[in-house]
Amino acid sequence: MSTAPAVEIASLVKRYNAVTAVDGLSFQVAAGTITAVLGPNGAGKTTTVEICEGFRRPDAGSVRVLGLDPWRDGADLRPRVGVMLQDGAGFYPGARPVELLAHLAKLHASPLDVPMLVARLGLEPLARGRAPLRRLSGGERQRVALAAALVGRPELVFLDEPTAGLDPQGRRATWQLLDELRAAGVTVVLTTHLIDEAERLADHVVIIDAGRVLAEGTPQELTSGVSDDVIRFGGPPRLDVGSLLAALPDGAAVREVAPGSYEVTAPVDPRLLATLTSWCAANDILAEGLQVGHRSLEDVYLELIGASAGRTAP
Numbered sequence: 001m002s003t004a005p006a007v008e009i010a011s012l013v014k015r016y017n018a019v020t021a022v023d024g025l026s027f028q029v030a031a032g033t034i035t036a037v038l039g040p041n042g043a044g045k046t047t048t049v050e051i052c053e054g055f056r057r058p059d060a061g062s063v064r065v066l067g068l069d070p071w072r073d074g075a076d077l078r079p080r081v082g083v084m085l086q087d088g089a090g091f092y093p094g095a096r097p098v099e100l101l102a103h104l105a106k107l108h109a110s111p112l113d114v115p116m117l118v119a120r121l122g123l124e125p126l127a128r129g130r131a132p133l134r135r136l137s138g139g140e141r142q143r144v145a146l147a148a149a150l151v152g153r154p155e156l157v158f159l160d161e162p163t164a165g166l167d168p169q170g171r172r173a174t175w176q177l178l179d180e181l182r183a184a185g186v187t188v189v190l191t192t193h194l195i196d197e198a199e200r201l202a203d204h205v206v207i208i209d210a211g212r213v214l215a216e217g218t219p220q221e222l223t224s225g226v227s228d229d230v231i232r233f234g235g236p237p238r239l240d241v242g243s244l245l246a247a248l249p250d251g252a253a254v255r256e257v258a259p260g261s262y263e264v265t266a267p268v269d270p271r272l273l274a275t276l277t278s279w280c281a282a283n284d285i286l287a288e289g290l291q292v293g294h295r296s297l298e299d300v301y302l303e304l305i306g307a308s309a310g311r312t313a314p
């Protein structure tokens with residue numbers, strides 16, 4: 001089995017006039033894995049993916065997709081790579097979804113079975129009707145665009161926010177399909193704002209902001225690399241967190257993350273736990289669902305993005 005990366009991005013730069021959308025970005029995607037690119041609005045995710053898809057030319061740096069240059073070698077890459085643009089864009093709005101999929105299937109040597117794909121993505125009601133793409137709901141268009149990216153049985157797929165606007169069943173069906181694609185050896189690169197999606201699906205997460213990589217690794221690496229842990233517990237709303245903080249060792253932090261839901265962030269050891277439960281006892285509070293754990297990917301993400309915003313603020 002080849003161990004060459006499916007995608008290699010090195011020192012990539014892309015400017016739109018005065019805006020530097022991608023600013024020296026580098027990461028690699030291992031073949032047969034799911035990589036999630038996470039970042040706030042305007043971070044440069046779509047620009048990066050569109051360069052990998054051959055739709056935009058980089059100003060500097062290099063990109064290799066399946067060993068080829070996507071800008072020069074588009075004709076060789078197109079049969080091997082599936083693409084889903086943001087908001088499911090890119091198709092003639094008058095096209096009927098199932099006819100479109102059947103047409104795309106004919107352009108490929110070994111396509112997936114269209115009725116199977118339609119059923120897997122819950123598109124059967126559309127197959128029975130005659131509505132064109134422009135009449136579909138946003139979520140239905142997303143599903144058609146995902147089916148269109150997959151129908152050619154690609155080796156690699158780029159999906160720009162594939163589950164944005166999908167209902168919970170649609171999201172689960174998509175996640176399951178992506179799991180199956182990975183099991184079949186397909187490489188998946190997706191952009192998302194959904195941290196639970198990245199945590200649930202991705203082998204590798206790349207967090208970007210202002211066109212640069214802030215951190216990357218497996219979800220486990222990203223969350224366990226931090227020294228602080230978290231204790232979560234429930235209690236009455238509006239506890240005096242200042243009083244609790246005063247009882248805890250220096251450097252600890254306490255937040256009421258939602259009414260009646262508390263988080264203590266600190267290096268956790270038995271003494272810290274004893275101090276917390278003593279404070280609760282002294283204040284006649286029964287700490288419900290008390291749990292010690294690592295910080296979530298969301299905690300790490302928000303901290304990285306917050307620190308990045310601090311550095312780039314005027």
Ligand SMILES: Nc1ncnc2c1ncn2[C@@H]1O[C@H](COP(=O)(O)OP(=O)(O)OP(=O)(O)O)[C@@H](O)[C@H]1O
Nearest residue numbers: 016019020021039040041042043044045046047048
């Ligand atoms: N065609 C364009 N012309 C000018 N500026 C652009 C163009 N496309 C993107 N930009 C700018 O480049 C930056 C990066 O945009 P990009 O769409 O790559 O970010 P993103 O991370 O995908 O954002 P979102 O999560 O909102 O989709 C933004 O500041 C955006 O306004």
